[in-house]
Amino acid sequence: MKQPFNPTYPKLYFYRRIVQAKLFIDQHYTENIELRGIAGEAFYSKFHFIRKFKEVYQRTPHQYLSSLRIEQAMKLLAGGMSVAEVCAAVGFEELSSFSRLFKHRTGVNPSVYQSQQQTLQKRIAEAPLTLVPHCFAYQYGVVEKEQFQTNGI
Amino acid sequence: MTHMNIFVLDQDRALDFYTNKLGLKVIIDVPMNKDARWLTVGTLEQPGFEINLTPVHKSILHSEDTAETLRNLISKGTFGVGIFTCTDIMATYEELKAKGVEFIKPPTKEFYGTEALFKDDSGNWFSLAQLTPVNA
Numbered sequence: 108m109k110q111p112f113n114p115t116y117p118k119l120y121f122y123r124r125i126v127q128a129k130l131f132i133d134q135h136y137t138e139n140i141e142l143r144g145i146a147g148e149a150f151y152s153k154f155h156f157i158r159k160f161k162e163v164y165q166r167t168p169h170q171y172l173s174s175l176r177i178e179q180a181m182k183l184l185a186g187g188m189s190v191a192e193v194c195a196a197v198g199f200e201e202l203s204s205f206s207r208l209f210k211h212r213t214g215v216n217p218s219v220y221q222s223q224q225q226t227l228q229k230r231i232a233e234a235p236l237t238l239v240p241h242c243f244a245y246q247y248g249v250v251e252k253e254q255f256q257t258n259g260i
Numbered sequence: 261m262t263h264m265n266i267f268v269l270d271q272d273r274a275l276d277f278y279t280n281k282l283g284l285k286v287i288i289d290v291p292m293n294k295d296a297r298w299l300t301v302g303t304l305e306q307p308g309f310e311i312n313l314t315p316v317h318k319s320i321l322h323s324e325d326t327a328e329t330l331r332n333l334i335s336k337g338t339f340g341v342g343i344f345t346c347t348d349i350m351a352t353y354e355e356l357k358a359k360g361v362e363f364i365k366p367p368t369k370e371f372y373g374t375e376a377l378f379k380d381d382s383g384n385w386f387s388l389a390q391l392t393p394v395n396a
Contacts, residue, residue: 118350119350122350122351122354123354125351126351126354126355126358127358129351129355130355130358162348163347163348163351164347164348164351165347178285178304212304227288231288231289231290231291235290235291235292235298236292238288238290238298239290239292239298240263240298243298243312243314244292244298245320246319246320246321247292247293247295247296247317247319247320248293248319248320249292249293249296
């Protein structure tokens with residue numbers, strides 16, 4: 108019988124500290140958290156922590172924090188909050204750096220993304236079945252067999 | 261492949277599991293009727309691939325008996341659905357455990373890498389793997 112992969116205690120302790128630090132970022136990303144605080148959460152010095160975090164997650168804590176904030180911003184923008192409000196709500200201090208990072212991550216400006224999402228939400232509300240594959244909708248009796256067939260799917 | 265179905269027992273509960281525990285993002289959520297919605301999740305890192313969280317109800321494809329049988333089989337952990345790969349399995353394992361994900365096998369060395377097995381909230385099980393490159 109195969110034995111579970113059982114890292115030595117210091118190694119396991121290392122993983123748990125890094126994971127706890129990541130979860131700390133997940134919980135406090137809207138706050139003005141400083142790297143020193145996150146490193147302290149993992150009981151590492153700042154530079155040692157950056158190196159260890161990157162070893163595990165292939166990005167620095169700052170890069171991870173930024174991507175998390177952008178992902179949360181996408182949700183808030185889709186919910187209708189203004190760009191300036193979203194910028195502050197996810198922990199950015201400057202609108203320009205928020206917009207630049209947002210575009211880098213998603214390919215569009217926050218306002219364009221919001222407009223795209225509003226168009227999508229309108230379509231979901233007004234014509235939901237134009238977004239659902241008819242083979243799926245047919246299973247649940249939402250479209251008729253004829254509609255399923257004539258759409259050629 | 262662009263879409264795959266995962267049969268789930270409760271779409272709201274599955275949505276919570278796949279987003280808040282596994283960390284996937286909602287791609288689209290379209291209500292259809294009281295029994296079902298077109299609900300897909302995915303990751304920003306793998307655009308173009310969506311997991312459709314499909315509820316098991318009586319439908320044109322399933323009689324009530326079949327749906328009930330399928331629900332029982334899912335909750336018993338009959339179906340292994342797929343493989344999630346990660347870059348550091350110990351970190352991912354520790355994180356998912358901290359979030360309450362149930363593992364049925366801890367990270368174990370295999371010839372293809374290190375693998376753990378976990379269940380979703382319905383009972384479907386998945387491999388979580390850190391694969392060894394073929395040429396390594």
